[in-house]
Amino acid sequence: MNLLLSDDYLLQDYPENITNTIRSGHSTCVRFNRRGDFLASGRVDGTVVIWDLETMGVARKLRGHSKNITSLSWSRCGRYLLSACQGWKAILWDLQDGKRLREVRFRAPVYGAELHPWNHLEFAAALFEDQPMLIDIADPADVRYILPSVQKRPNTETDANLREKQAKEDAKHMTTAIVYTATGDHLLAGTTKGRLNILDARTREIIYSEKIASGIITTLRLTESGKELLVNAQDRIIRTFIVPNLSAVDLDPDTIQIPLEHKFQDVVNRLSWNHVAFSSTGEYVAASTYNNHELYIWERGHGSLVRMLEGPKEEQGVIEWHPHRALLAACGLETGRINIWSVTSPQRWSALAPDFVEVEENVEYIEKEDEFDIHPHEEIQKRRLDQEDEDVDVLTVADGGGLGSDVGAFRMPILFNLGESDSEEEFVNVGLGTLRRKSPGDQDEGDMTGEEKGLGKKTSGAGRGRGRRK
């Protein structure tokens, strides 16, 4: 509704500067819900915190994991949240009551788990040194399907030795990132060997596979429409691809093509990228840099760098672009703070005094013929009232954006028992009038604090060093 009054469309559509910093423990990953009013953050200590972006306050805390949260995924309705952690499990939370709806244990740490875009009782998970899984939790006992990472080879090879060698090779070929397409009919998976696989979610077979990068694929992201794919790999190149309509009726797996659109890289500094994100429309691509403070924003149309966001002197890990605003959230690796970049529109001073107009240059005032005529007060009053013959509609909702209008949508309950507001949790009261700055490790489990420094890098640069972590 505020869009009726603002001229925000004149503002640029990518973030400009830090507008907020929020903090609850040491956050390692963040995710916006579809409507963009809540932000989930996963902490090093396994707590999942839901932030209300309108108040920039904590809306809920979910405790159930005990290890670093690696990924978060919202259901379409915003009521369910899937969180996965290094502690070998994933939890589907019901945010209505804050209880866990389902808990799924794996036999390896989870890189990332993503909910089916339309069905919150199905998700795919990429596992550490294990094959990815598709998990159906519609029934009380969950059904797990192991997904392949390597396309089946035509069984033409006769040499047993060669076949054995291939099998060995295939066994080392792992999936590191997996996402659903917009319809949920297919899965896109990135592998340790830089291959992009397309899987049919029903048959759970790879229908297409191509080597798209020379290093481990660490992140796969799709735009809301599902037509553009963003790939971050360890070869220091961010790539965007155009995804064909995989749900077309006459889809022939042999003719699928995933054309490369852009490659973004910093050839001068040879930077590698921690994490990448599409803007709300896919018009921009943002990336956080490894061993560097800046966030890079490229425009996808021309493939040009439009902005380097300066922030706190801290390396940023996971970044997320708001689903419909020019707003970026990123996790600081050292402090675990969530920094939010956005645009600040200037106050229009004429809005405060309706009889003033902001003009660019002087305007010669032309007096109207009857401007200073004096009329009796009653007459003016009567004339005014007579003019009010317009038809007014106070009921019909003319909703432009469609956001916030969906009736019956999930509404997060308002909790009063959240305890200390975490945005200012940085100081601890150690005595009367004495405050101490909280160290980032304070809220972690005892054994987590030690590896604080290295840990941030691990979680962000997904593939890097994963092999050595355990």
Add this chain to the structure above:
Amino acid sequence: MPASEPPSKRRRVHDQSLNSTPRDSSSEEAVPGSPPETTRLTDQNISIRRGPPSSPLLSENKHQSPNPNPGDHRRRYRSSESTSRSRSRSQSSARSRSRSILRSRSRSAPYSHSRSRSGSRSRSASHPRSRSPDLSSSTTPHPTSHAEPDHHHHHRRGKLPLLPNYRSHLLLQGHTAAISQVRISPDGRWIASASADGTAKIWDASTGVHLETLVGHMAGVSCLAWAPDSDTLATGSDDKAIRLWDRVTGSPAHDVAHRDNSSEGMGSVVMKGVAMRAAARRARIGVPGEGVRGGRTGRGPLLGHHNYVYSLAFSPKGNILVSGSYDEAVFLWDVRAGRLMRSLPAHSDPVSGVGFCRDGTLVVSCSTDGLIRVWDTSTGQCLRTLVHEDNPAVANVCFSPNGRFVLAFSLDSSIRLWDYVSGSVKKTYQGHTNKGFSIGGCFGLLTDEDDGMREELPDEEIGSRQRPFIASASEEGDIVMWDVKSKEVIQRIKGVHQGVCFCVDIHGTTMVSAGQDGLIKLFKHRPRNDHPKREDSEANAMGDTDARLGDAPDPTTADEELQRQVEAEAESPGQRVKEEQV
């Protein structure tokens, strides 16, 4: 001119309404099964949780002489008649404590009309069952019956028009002082009332049973707001605090959090400190279960305003509370943490009304400085300022149901519907009196279903007809309802309250009103085709509101008819209730 005065607050209490009203118990039967409230007002026991009975809030002689020297008002508040806009800020401090408790800081001396009216009231109040003679004697045609009804519109498809026909249903008693605001919960099941006696009460909307008395404020409660889930209530008071209450337990909402946390064994040192301070405060003010402002997080009351909290509204999601205060600022609060999120330097006079639009992106505020400002919730920037040429003080404000318009109640006895995008007045509703108090009203909506048309209509047409209207209280104690489009008065209920009627709220077919007399009245819309005789809608002896819509009847007569009907009901409330409960 009183129009440019700040609102004199709803709470100017005229004594006679309270204590000299010998209500005979027959009419008190109107409230079934609510023990203390149904008894006589004078020997009331409003709450078990109540503090010492000698509380100054209750001392009745304050009511007895609300305005011993009207000239005094003039001197105090109207030192600068012509430049009343630039009023001195120190006025509030000049107010004595007891006055502020009673919310009687009216700046406008009562204008002559209302005074004569209340005079007649008090006279008639001295004999039992007084209202009918008093009212029937007032046959003066009211000023707004000028607009001719739009026949075609009303008789669309040859059906009876959807007209509000609210009839008095229940009488809720319990407050010992004037009631500043009454609101029906968003789910329509509860009624909350805020009173100058320092308490808020929760009632069952269907039975009228008193459920909770919320005690904790140290001064009169001026405003309240329901959270959209109907489980939390916010009250704002002259003690500068805003309190959030749990509807179910009747205890402070943030205090619940406090207990939960300590049981959870959270922080050791910090929590102990808070708990100790809480205990100390509890002991000091003698209220059990009292929360305390816990340093950064602000448990217990929301503190921050520097002066009386005067208006409140929740965002549609319930996560933000907006408050307007006599300190001329509008505050946005994070409801969960009880934290002040943003303070808007809004006005140059007390903020008399605030409201949220339906998607929560806009906040509107109004003030007695005559400005209505529309704010962006997320940035805190002013997006639009609406000001009428005559610059009357604005006493209340709300968004239209679709959020496209702003309805402003101003102290020149006009209600204006503003299109805030174009910045122009679309409609002006007149016919009530509002010159000195900040009285409230709301939008109402009736559909075919409410009107008992269900049987007559094919299913697909159910709810197809909707009639929005505007209801407002009036300073004579009336309730007036207007058609949104034609601006004509479509129902007027006279003499609902003795003295000023401060607030009206509507939820579907339920309407509730509260006034200076400390009473809450509940009305139910009764479909006109309830009456068998009404089926053939042409002139019949019943002659209620529809009579006006027939072939050009004399509007004055119609009003009198309506009034007589209302009186008839008022005469035997007990019977009516029984009848409806069958």
